[in-house]
Amino acid sequence: MTEVISHAIASQLEKLKANILSHNHKSDICGLFSNHILLGSAEWRDEWDALCDDDWVNTHFDEKNAYSIAALGYSIPNLSSEATKKFIKAIDILMQRDPFKGPRVSFAFQPITLIGFILGVKAIVEVKWRSQAQRWLSSIIEKRLKSGGLTGYQDLLYSYARFLLEETPQETSIKSKEFSIGELALLEYALSRNIFKDKSQGFLAKIRSSLILQVIKSDITSDVDEKAALIWIAISESLSINIGNHLVSPHYVSEILSRFEPAMKRWRFDSDKLKNPIRWPIVSEREVQDILYLILRSYFNDLIDEEVMPTFGHKFHKPDFAVPSLRLLIEVKYAYQKDDFKKIEQEIMIDTIAYLSKTQDYDKILAFIYDESSSVQEHDITKKDLKKLKEIEDVIIVSRPSQIGKNY
Numbered sequence: 001m002t003e004v005i006s007h008a009i010a011s012q013l014e015k016l017k018a019n020i021l022s023h024n025h026k027s028d029i030c031g032l033f034s035n036h037i038l039l040g041s042a043e044w045r046d047e048w049d050a051l052c053d054d055d056w057v058n059t060h061f062d063e064k065n066a067y068s069i070a071a072l073g074y075s076i077p078n079l080s081s082e083a084t085k086k087f088i089k090a091i092d093i094l095m096q097r098d099p100f101k102g103p104r105v106s107f108a109f110q111p112i113t114l115i116g117f118i119l120g121v122k123a124i125v126e127v128k129w130r131s132q133a134q135r136w137l138s139s140i141i142e143k144r145l146k147s148g149g150l151t152g153y154q155d156l157l158y159s160y161a162r163f164l165l166e167e168t169p170q171e172t173s174i175k176s177k178e179f180s181i182g183e184l185a186l187l188e189y190a191l192s193r194n195i196f197k198d199k200s201q202g203f204l205a206k207i208r209s210s211l212i213l214q215v216i217k218s219d220i221t222s223d224v225d226e227k228a229a230l231i232w233i234a235i236s237e238s239l240s241i242n243i244g245n246h247l248v249s250p251h252y253v254s255e256i257l258s259r260f261e262p263a264m265k266r267w268r269f270d271s272d273k274l275k276n277p278i279r280w281p282i283v284s285e286r287e288v289q290d291i292l293y294l295i296l297r298s299y300f301n302d303l304i305d306e307e308v309m310p311t312f313g314h315k316f317h318k319p320d321f322a323v324p325s326l327r328l329l330i331e332v333k334y335a336y337q338k339d340d341f342k343k344i345e346q347e348i349m350i351d352t353i354a355y356l357s358k359t360q361d362y363d364k365i366l367a368f369i370y371d372e373s374s375s376v377q378e379h380d381i382t383k384k385d386l387k388k389l390k391e392i393e394d395v396i397i398v399s400r401p402s403q404i405g406k407n408y
Contacts, residue, residue: 008216013235015220019228024049026056029067032074033112034229036119037189041233051075057083063090066107073120087120088129095136100143108140111157112226118164137165153182153227156196160186163195172196181218182227184211185234192237208238250328250364254394256299257292257368264401282404285334288370289320292332296321319355319365327363328393329355338375341382352391364393374399 020038023031024047031050038044052061052075061083062068069090072079076087094117099108107113114137121133141162145155159170170190179187184207190196191204198204215235224231270277282288296303304322321330331351333344348367356362367386371379376399383395 009212009235009239012215012218012220013232016224016228016232016235019220019224020232021047023225026050027052027060027068027071029070029074029112029116030226030228032071032116033226036074036115037229038233041236051078053078054080054083057086061086063093066094066110066113069094069120070107070113070116073116073118073123076120076123084124088124088126091117091121091133095133099140108144111154111161114140114158115161115164118161122164134165138162141165151180153180153186156183156186156190160190160195163190169194169197172198179207179210181211181214181220181231182224184214185227185230188234188238189230192241208234208241211235211238250326250366250393253296253323253326253328253330253366254396256295257366257396260291260295260396260398261401263295264398267401267403269401269403282370282372282400285332285370288334288368289332292321292330292368296323296330300325319351322362324361327361329362329365331355331365331367333367333369335369335371335373335375337373338378340373341369341375341378344369345382345385348386348392349389352389356391363391365391366393367395369395369397371397371399 020031020034023034025031026049028050031048035044035048035050052071057072057079060068061072063086069087072083072087072090076084094107099106107117118137121130121137124130124133141158144150145158145162150158156172159172163170172187187196187207188204188211191198191207211234215231220231268278268280270279282291293303293305300323302323302325304324306318306320319329320332322328323330331348333348335341335344348365352365355365369382379397382397386392386395
């Protein structure tokens with residue numbers, strides 16, 4: 001199943017890349033917006049042909065065409081002073097017009113064209129002119145945001161344009177529970193860069209999960225235009241973050257320790273037939289702790305051995321291990337016989353209260369039980385009972401390897 005999902009996502013990313021590249025032509029507004037969005041991505045560093053050069057300015061620039069002016073605005077940082085003068089003159093002409101008069105096809109109704117103006121204006125050195133142009137652009141954005149009738153995606157894109165103009169994070173009040181793939185992509189892009197602010201805890205993580213789910217389920221067609229770059233970068237970053245979080249989450253500790261039994265295949269416990277047999281007995285909780293320390297320290301630099309927690313009652317309670325970066329405690333138990341399991345369950349339940357009630361540094365406990373008696377019939381019952389506690393991250397129970405003699 002994982003392989004199928006990976007293939008589906010890779011296929012969608014390729015479709016998006018093809019769409020982005022279809023706009024990678026000099027002065028193409030969608031291509032220029034894509035370049036702006038993907039500017040920091042190493043994968044796209046050498047791909048771009050959309051930016052205008054001075055030859056294009058001299059032969060194709062039209063000071064009366066909004067697309068042409070926006071294309072120049074996107075490209076201004078790389079152009080000559082003559083190109084800058086032409087841009088200023090064109091914006092001066094535009095500022096004399098009412099962008100809301102007539103059909104709703106002017107630049108005021110096209111956020112990515114407006115963004116080209118903004119980037120060009122922000123690149124102008126002359127302060128007085130730049131301030132005047134910024135006020136004009138700001139008035140257009142505010143009027144569009146207050147006019148109503150915007151789709152969720154358009155509302156977010158105008159808010160992004162306002163951020164580019166003001167350079168201050170934008171407050172978002174997102175009410176919808178159902179987002180389009182374009183809205184999810186723009187939210188991921190802006191929230192992860194502190195362009196948008198949202199007070200909902202865990203909102204960005206939910207956006208990333210929803211985005212990946214939609215990408216798997218959706219058929220990304222050619223009709224995504226400038227959204228393609230946003231969707232591509234948002235998916236790529238969401239996958240990277242989700243994989244990274246998986247690798248540095250308490251769940252990863254569970255995965256590591258769940259491999260304990262197969263790893264014990266090479267545990268030395270030679271027979272008497274050898275002249276100098278080597279035997280590594282495991283006769284108490286201490287030996288199990290030693291093995292786990294060897295395993296976990298190989299993965300986690302901040303692993304703490306028997307950290308002293310705040311006192312609970314009149315006792316010092318010491319978890320066997322702690323991983324502060326994961327806010328995780330690890331408790332080790334040793335079952336000598338079948339009847340020990342009920343006692344161990346009670347101890348872990350008590351320890352959970354003791355460890356977590358007086359600290360704000362840890363949230364979860366992982367219980368690791370070594371079963372000397374190999375009473376496998378008890379394992380599932382103990383796991384189910386302990387996992388009823390919300391503070392228990394996982395319960396891992398392993399049995400004594402057969403090469404180690406019973407009750408050695």
